[in-house]
Amino acid sequence: MTHPNTIIGAGLVGQLMAINLAQHGAKPLLIGPPPKFLKSMVLAIHPSHMHFFQQLGLDIPSKAIKKMVLQTHHNLQIDQKYSKHAHLCHIVHYGTLVHHIENKRRLHQIAWLKEQPKALNQGRIKIGDAWIEPENIIACDGSHSWTRSHTPILVQREQYDQYAHIAMISHTAAHEIAYQAFLPQGTLALLPTNNPYLTAVIWSCDTQQHVKIKTDSFKNQLSAYTHKLGKIIKIEHHHNMPIVASLAETYAHQNIFLLGNALHTIHPLAGIGFNLAISDCQTLTDTILNRLPPETYTKKRKAQHLKAHYLTRCIAKTRGLHQDKGLNKILKGLLPLQTCQQIILEQIDAICL
Ligand SMILES: Cc1cc2nc3c(=O)[nH]c(=O)nc-3n(C[C@H](O)[C@H](O)[C@H](O)COP(=O)(O)OP(=O)(O)OC[C@H]3O[C@@H](n4cnc5c(N)ncnc54)[C@H](O)[C@@H]3O)c2cc1C
DSSP: OOOSEEEEOOSHHHHHHHHHHHHTTOOOEEESOOOOOOTTOEEEEOHHHHHHHHHTTOOOOOEEEOEEEEESSSEEEEEGGGSSSSSSEEEEEHHHHHHHHHHHHHHTTOEEEOSOOSEEETTEEEETTEEEOOSEEEEOSOTTOTTGGGSOOOEEEEEEEEEEEEEEEEESSOOOSEEEEEETTEEEEEEEOSSTTEEEEEEEEEHHHHHHHHHSOHHHHHHTTOGGGOSEEEEEEEEEEEEEEEEESOSEETTEEEOGGGTEEOOGGGOOHHHHHHHHHHHHHHHHHTTOOTHHHHHHHHHHHHHHHHHHHHHHHOTTTTTOHHHHHHHHHHTTSHHHHHHHHHHHHHHHO
16 A cells, blocks of 8 residues: 555644645545543634634634733733734634544545554554555654654653643633733633633642642632632533653654654643644645655754743743732733733744744
8 A cells, every 4th residue: 555645643633734735635644543632621722823724624613812811910911902913812622623623634535544553664554464655654643652652763851740730610700811820839721712601721730739639629729719700610521631841852754754742742831732733734744745855844843842842941930920029010010011012922923833
């Protein structure tokens, strides 16, 4: 069997890459089990990437965000009116995104072998009893990538000693603004959905807070910081996961290219992991279809990843942004200024795309 472009890993990024290749007339082969996803998971998507979805014929329902409040010692508001985009970002439910992407993959009639490959040898993949000899292999098989482990590519990892707690909460007061609190014990994001009484929570907290949540209750611990939502009625689909950032040293080896979590994972506080993967997917499609040297992919994307990792690491490791009164006084004076907001929004563009 020959399949010029074979994607290993049929998660969100693998299927998106498959659609993008198909849209450019290069139908790939997908290999891997159907994706599983957490029901509480939402993703903040940059406006340019919503536009990219539309170009792929994906009309994804989303909650468009016009205001974002960053809570340190004060409430600092970022306003869409200073952005060059119509909205600051869009909140998309992970399951909805997977559903739309799967429908589009079906429309493109992309071949999919729903099993794990058995071997990878000299650029050839064994699936069942057959060997496939693709021109390009795209590894989208997650942070512990089996495909990547068949290459000499090294990965730099950073263990944060932090956990991401995610959940969907229903509450009594309407909530429409994206809200992020920089608490001494971690970053708490309250992201609105299309139902104003249903909010997605992503709380990246330290080990101490994680233990408190486990031994007390998530509701009790959360209630201290969610007055603006009124009373919490119900918490659904609460999950937690350790936070680990990783970045591959090079992005391609021979005919194998890394993409999505197989290439990098990043602290969730800025909501940019998938956004970076979308831009990577565009660059990789261009590299493959124009037969550019594989190292072009690394050269074009690495600086962007390093910037995003550096910035998120700085924020994640800064403790007590909430309590530093001097810094907060400066922020309170500077942040409402139009030029300051424009600079922040330009920086958000710079690290997301
Ligand atoms: C708490 C949290 C919040 C986040 N919020 C945001 C956000 O707001 N905005 C944003 O842009 N990003 C965000 N992200 C990042 C985003 O979730 C990831 O970038 C994205 O899910 C990566 O998808 P993926 O397909 O690369 O990896 P995965 O979802 O891990 O998929 C990997 C796939 O590979 C398959 N697989 C594994 N091994 C094999 C094998 N041997 N053979 C074949 N297949 C295999 C698996 O079955 C799976 O389907 C967040 C992440 C977290 C943890």
